[in-house]
Amino acid sequence: MTDTLLATLVTALLAGLGGLLVPRLIARVPEPAPRAEPEEPQEPQESEEPEQPEPPKMLYADIAVRPGLGRRSAVAAALVGGLIGWATGLDWSLLWLVPLVPVGVALSVIDWHTRLLPRIIVIPATLAAIVLVVVVGLATGERDALVRALVAMVVVRTFYWVLWSVLPGVGMGFGDVRLAAIVGLVLGWLGWGAVAIGVWVGMAVFGLPGLVLAIVRWDRTLLRKPFPFGPFMLVGAVVGLVWGTALAGRIWG
Structure with missing residues (x-):
């Protein structure tokens, strides 16, 4: 075998x-604390469509x-x-x-x-992964991979934090920003090609459902419909782990 x-x-x-x-x-x-509802709901502007209440x-x-x-x-x-x-x-x-x-x-x-990513799962998983990456990197002498993984973790998380900050309408929550740290860490251990492919694929497949629905139904409002981002980020991470290095080599040489 x-x-x-x-x-x-x-x-x-x-x-x-x-x-x-x-x-x-x-x-x-544990269930999250209920959100406090505003005392006086804001009236939508004439040019804006009224927001539909979110289901429980x-x-x-x-x-x-x-x-x-x-x-x-x-x-x-x-x-x-x-x-x-x-x-x-x-x-x-x-x-x-x-x-x-x-x-x-x-x-x-x-x-x-x-459409929530509980921090009680994401943060411990991230910390445990960081500890394992550091221990393995130091014990095996893979210093370059260790440094690259930690730097990629910061870079990818910062990238998603910027998107979350400047594009609040894309449907991304701060849980996705936290999850980005794990994605960057595990892909960075393999190489920057895996990071680039994994992040790009995650964002590309995230945009497909709304785009396809908008084209089929000819309704642009569907592009603003919120979708869970986390599963697509993780699909991109798997693609980056499995095929990212090979794909990056073919694309960028």
Whole structure:
């Protein structure tokens, strides 16, 4: 059995087992505090369309008990884990990539149903990944990869923070800014090509649903309809991890 095949099978198995725990993880997330409603709602300007009230947020406990969630999460995590193992082989980076796969599945499920990325999951996952990257980088002498990963984490998070600050209408929340740190960290370990491809793919696939709906229905207002950004960021990260370096080499040489 080759190292690549072994890495594929092991990562698929471990990530799939972690995926079975996704419902339990979601069920343990505390509900956010309710937002305070303004005393006097502002009247829309003549040129503006009245904003539609947002539907009530789906409870995390209700998401966790959705039929088949554990099975679907395990399958998704196993597929992603297997892809990452096939791409990296038996590499030290699997120490943080494999645990992050089921965490990413859980965040995608939550964000898809609530358009929220709970900091109680994102921040501990980020800190744990940073510790593992630093320990592995120092223990194995991969100083260049370590520095690049930390710098990429800051660069990607700053990039998303700027987007969140200057383009509040694109549907991005601050949870996406927090998630960007993990994306930059794991992609930066591989190289700047993986970072560029992963971030670009995440943003490109994020824009497709609204664009397709707007074209099919010929309704430009759909371009302003909010979509969960986190799942698309994570799809981009997977593409960057698996194919980013090769694609960047073909595009930029």
